[in-house]
Amino acid sequence: MFLTSVVRSGWMVCFLLVMASTLRVDAHRAGQGDVTEGRRRGSALRRPSPEAERGQSQFLKTCSFCHGAEANGGAAGPNLMRSPIVRHDEKGNLIGQVVREGRPEKGMPPIQLTSDQLSDVAAFLHYRVAVSDGRSAPRPGADYSAAKLLVGNANAGKAFFNGAGGCSACHSPTGDLAGIAHKYPAVDLQTRFLFPAEPYLTATVTDSSGKQYRGRIRLHTNYEFAIEDSDGWYHSWPLDKVKVEVKDPLVAHRKLLSQFTDSEMHDMLAYLETLK
């Protein structure tokens, strides 16, 4: 073993400049924790088809007074998301009979709909099932309400930025952060000031002859190390044959994650949202 120490020296660069990574996989939340696909964003599944939109209008006219506007239960009718008939239905083949004949024993009257109206209502109900079901918690979409997020105090955030947070050591509201509030939706800004996506880790590698290589880290395992140099060439070494110095530009962000209180986090967002 030549030298084994791995040094992390932090220098702060490229705050908020890195493009969003939507590929980061996180099974923290996925039901069985072993999802390997990328995470969808919150609004991806929430657009109804034209049929479902027509069905919603129809549902509001003829069904919602019992089953609720969103079909998940109302004053007199059950939550249809929990109905086996709805869940097993295909294009109205099971719902149709119930709608046409009603359920007199439960107080549901027959409702006369055309077959097109019926299939629209079925499309709406299946859309509602898809919305209420969820395989894993999605990431918030860009349309997440900024009003919900802005509960903090901008002045307190500014004080944190210049004081306890230590942010002003690397960032400036008139420099790299000028206009930042225009650049990102508030919900993305909250994620990014906490920990920007895709940290750009670089390293200096010194081999046994003393020759040095610098570049972006491509691989860092417990046994191997590889970088891509400034010409785009790949170099790799057994980790125990070289000295490696890693430069992590986000060390200060990582430290702050352990220190932020929720109110400091909300204050920071409120402050950054003033940088228009």
Add this chain to the structure above:
Amino acid sequence: MIKSILLVSLCVTSLHAQSLDPTTLFKPPTDTWPSHNGDYTGRRYSTLSQINQDNIHSITLAWAFQTHQQAMKSTPLEVDGILYFTVPNHVWAVDARTGRQIWQFQRQSEGNYIGQRGVAMYRDRLFFGTPDAHLICLNARNGKKIWEVEVADVKFGYYISVAPLVVKDKLIVGMSNDQTDIAGFLDARSPEDGKLIWHWDSLPKPGAPGSETWPNKETMAHGGGTTWMPGTYDPELDLIYWGTGNPHPVLAGAVRPGANLYTCSIVALNADTGKMAWYFQASPHDTQDRDANETPVIFDAEFQGRPRKLLAQASRNGYFFLLDRTTGENLLSTTFGPQNWSAGLNQRGEPIPKPEKEPRPEGALFEGSGTNWWAPSFDPETGLFYVNAHHSFLVTYLTRDEKDPASASDHQGGLDSPLWAEDMLVAIDYQTGKIKWQRDRPPDGGQVSLSNGAGILTTAGHLLVTGDDSGDLIALDPATGKSLWHVYAGGRLTGCPMTYELDGRQYILTAVDSVLYAWALSENSTHVEN
């Protein structure tokens, strides 16, 4: 010479009925791995030592089997020279000596294909669950289907990824559901025809003990508590130990004030009746999807100077729990990584969640540690409990609003933004809960995927076999964590490693994505070919 030995062994094999005597499950010999965890304890510790610290550096590839399917998350069974393993809707029987396929069963269905942990075996029959929540019985000789029953309704998102557990003359079958607000349960079914023998609900009935931990019967009836990992069994106490999953809706705790029993719990059930003897709730009122489905490992050992019948779990919420498995009494609750959501322990030794760390509309900064479905291991020689774990930060948002009908039946009820994560292998002293040693992954800026844990095997060869998140298969000294062997096998260890001895040769199996690798000492070092 060798040929004659082989002939003899083949004759002996052919004289056996190649089926699994259920009594084998009580004390499996070293030449079989007859259930998901190898035995009823869930320790995943093998007494085999042919491959050991002195020769692990020279192990070689004995064979490889390519499934051409999705990543394998099952643990193979090995019985009388035949391996049985799965991916969703596929089962293979493969020669354990050569890796050659004997038969393959496949079917198509709707449902959830996220994972399949493997088959159970009873005499000459195999049993496995499907993406559409059916239970299927196959003839182990040829893979022909004997019967199929529906366990739950796929249209409500039910599926079965769990490997059933054979207990006496019953199949214990759990279920999965990540999709909608439902009730979790555990079934005991007959190996003869799949008929229900007993049924245990994860959620109490109205008025029953535990129902006071729910706001109303409608929420309780759909409150979750899935049972998607195999449990363990103590024949002396005749108790089955099983973990239950998170409450529903997943992130929206305000809908379901209370502890939400028996979600996120370890339960002890009578094997004959399914009646609950005791419970321990790993995460009262969970709002972070912290299933307690991880293996409830059982072993007999000293605790504070006296011999105890113990149960240990490294739980998904980052706590290591040690219980008396006769009574469920909590002996120890410690964390194996940093977290910011627990305010301490209640009188039962269960964590108390901080209300302010529940998902909120404006976002809550959550720090947690934990593990997941991949098998832990307990080595009785070191007294250490090993688990692949992770530590992460995220912002969690509450979106379910009971005043807004559009979100009022949302199963997740929230969103989250992952920020940073790291993973590590920890070795926990079961008597103190302290971390004896820890293997970190090198810093990569927190881009670790938390879905990439790996199962662990320990052996009497003083080896710990697992995988790094980077894809290296590794063997470590279980006493110290020192690396003894590694190889990059073209992917990540997705299944849990297992081992068996066949004709005097020990094999260690590792499933790497779609390829099953069998490692062994070179045949030259175990015998001489002529």
